[in-house]
Amino acid sequence: MTNLATWIVQTLAANGVDTVFGIPGVHTIELYRALDGSGITHITPRHEQGAGFMADGYARVTGRPGVCFAITGPGLTNIATAMGQAYGDSIAMLVISTVNSAGAMGSGAGHLHELPDQQQLMSQVSAFSHTVLTVEEFPMVLSRALAIFASARPRPIHIEIPVDLLTADATRLGPARKLAVPSRPSAPETVLSTAAGLCERSARPLIIAGGGAVRAAEAIRELAERLDAPVLMTVNGRGILAGDHPLALPVWPGGQVGGAAMQEADLILAIGTELGPTDFEDRLVEHQSLSAPLIRCDVDAEQSVRGRLPDLPVVADASDFAGRLAARLPIRGTGQGTCRAARFRDALNADLTPRQRTSIRVIEYLRDSASGAVIVGDSTQPIYAACTAFAASAPAQFFCSATGYGTLGYALPAAIGAALGKPGSSPVFAVVGDGGLQFSLSEMGTAVEAGTNVIMILWNNRGYGEIKAHMERASVTPIGVDIHTPDFRLLANGYGWAYAKADNLRSLGAAISDAMALNRPAVVELDETSLNEAEEADSPGLG
Template sequence: MIDKPLGAQLSHMLKDRGVEVIFGIPGVHNVELYRGIEEAGIKHVLARHEQGAGFMADGYARATGKVGVAYLITGPGLCNAMTPMGQGYSDSVSMLVLSSCLERKDRSIGRGRLHEMKDQEGAAATVCDWSVTAPDAPAAYRLVDKALSELKSSRPRPKHIQVPIDVLGERAPAAPAAAAIAQLPIARPDDVERVAQMMRDAKRPMFLFGGGAVAASAEARKVVEQAQAAVFTTFAGRGVVAGSYPLNYGAYLPRPDSASELAKADLLLCVGTELAEVDLWRDDLGHRCPMVRVDIDTHCLADDFPADLPILGDAKVFLSELSGALGTHSTSEWREADVKAAKARFYSEVDAERPGIAQIAQAMQDALPEDTMYYSDMTQFAYVAKEVVEMERAGHWHHPYAFGTLGYALPAAIGGKVGRGDGPVVAIAGDYGFHYTMQELGAAVELGLNMPIVLWDNAKLKEIEDAMVRSQIAPNAVVAYNPDFCKLAEAFGAYAEAPKSLEDFKSALQNALKADKPTLVYATPEMLG
């Protein structure tokens, strides 16, 4: 390819590496990045705010397993996307953020240039895996390939590459051919055989699957059934083993009494989970037996939950090899009736804590196809649904877990829908959190996405009010003025429905999937009658 400005060459390079979609907003400082997008044949999705662009890249990556790419401007553009970068870091999302930065002659001098920051590279580094400045074209190419390689060969976390404005405009040769990408670490055969023997000796083996096992769902299901093992999942691991599997306790791990169920196991295998605070909400997991941990991140294998046998390795390969080593094994003493009784008890606790929401969440699932992909926000509706709605497929419910930002659902669902095409996608937001990114309704309408947006309106920051009450604080600053959300959606050009009953709610969701643009489904506690 003939020499072109580096900004254009980067788009061609990304296309050559398999990138099909870029989310972003053009500005005077990154226009050179936009020079080659159409020429390279890449689809660009225009967000209404850089936070939206970042969340769209996140949602696209989670839906497709590909890298979510965002193009951003210097200074405020990057700052606006740092929230989604932080969310992607905590949730292990494959994101690549490319931004401009001040010209080489202006960096770190403090001349009051447009969009100037004291340390843009350092600021981004606080919320992603690494943030590096490319001083020239060869460095930019090496960094892009480094990022793409690491996202495939290690724990995926956002990377940030910034290129000075003047460097983006300089002519450069095309990027070199892509280098080979290393494979994920593989467990040692001796460790696999050791675990197989431990399982053969166990009477009550239990698996705990996290988000790191999502790509290993088929292998997980096979080995679990071979061993007739019981299962817990984290929220991110829902669906790794089908919710309908009789010995699956589901995602009730944060229930305090789940510790007593874990204590019944005589062997615990934790696969692809860092056992984070938001997975457990307690310091003691509850097990009293030997624990095996399998992960690709050495940090997770040396944290507050030390394993008797820590194994560095890819979950998919490990579980496949474990299945082969285990052979036929069905000496389990777990009883389906006991698991069912425990789940019923946990469900009752959830329903008592936040009455009525479980019924609405179940109605939502009943109305939608099994392959629906959900994107939820920090809202009580999602907190309940993440526990009580059982998933039959892995990687089909996405939530801003550890970082816990508001405003995630709508833009992430847009990215997910762009990635899934005809596959059904639903966004779930609360009335207050919706304010953070509701402007992305414009992008959803512009793209003509037939996507239901469930807006749960309990007319306040109910979770915060409840926390204040528990802390014996008189509730304050928990009620905000809301617009007429249905009229707001219609003003953006979307459809809107305000169901009055659960049957109306189901119909609204089903109609939204057949529409030619997004539908805001306004849901309230009054639907219960």
């Protein structure tokens, strides 16, 4: 007999799942029995929130859904924050959990891990949450999840299974198999013709590319070059055009320069971006007055008409739309777009504060340390600066939790997930502040246990520095932001990480080189008060 737990694990493997994140519990042990010999690698975080963040990082670098197993009740409430971040950033995540058996489910009797209605709770941070009540139901629900991941806006999906159903006979489902999924939507010819006409009549087109377009980089580059159009990349869209491309605008859209680029354009093509307030600084009301027609391409029909209403909504895959539109357009070759992009980049550089320049330089050191380096950021000061003006080399090589849901504690576990999804010689950096790190500090143990070589860049300002700065600017006495700072060298040693402290950019470069030569995780601590570009102290080395 094949029980449902075994069928689930075998079917996940048949559909390309090679890694599952989760913490075993008494309600999920049948899933773990099925994992043995399945070929799927299991990663044990120290907290279910870490499992969700790891799945998020894994999904971003692989383009495949991150998968988690979670126990009933506290396992789900723990992972909900990570699902909220993934929901905000449209990241594919599959969370399979248990729920109490029929009769105990939501009974109010006080059964282990009981919640009144955990499906309703999880529906707030997922594309859908579904309770499977029969064996025959599961294949349809899993197919529905895979269809959304493959052809719609990818967001977390939660499937819960009563504990007693895991051991039910699933032989009648047949052998595990790859499930068929629909293709992504394609732009109609009539819509492409209308878009091409608008493009041909424009003199100053601008492309805005977001996180929904990271798999469409080649098509967007071709479109931009044919149109001679600068590409303004949101935070999640960084690297769609490499930073050294003459049409690249790795500029925060909500700033003065991003706003000026949109105001100057006579046509805007927004591809794979929700035009969200955390990217556009709540300036969408101002942008309502933009004179430029807006072509908006999104895989999600509902999202395509949120925020500023488009003149031409296009419900289509970003790569399909950009590639087929580019094929209809002649090559302009005027160079005006290149000049506009250079002018906006120069204006942005002139606006940066010395503190922002130093922070961005730190992130650039990481980018330039090795080909293919992945930088995962928390909500921390150097990442906020990087969101303003950092140019990534390729898509999915810079991402963070500083926009969208905006959670803390993201960078370390998400970097672990990215390292597991992208094994090899390219380093994965986790950029995190001392306050944010203490949300998920225990995942340092997971990094060692999983055999990753994550390099943590620890920005130490002895507290919640960004919040403190906001308080001071608002004339609020700082309360609750000056927190106890542990000895990170001792913590690193205790978890089996290498450690170095860098006081300036030169020593940072040397410390990073040393860290990459090691075969274990490493912490490079930066003291914000002593970091100064003019200093040339020697690197303390790693030990």
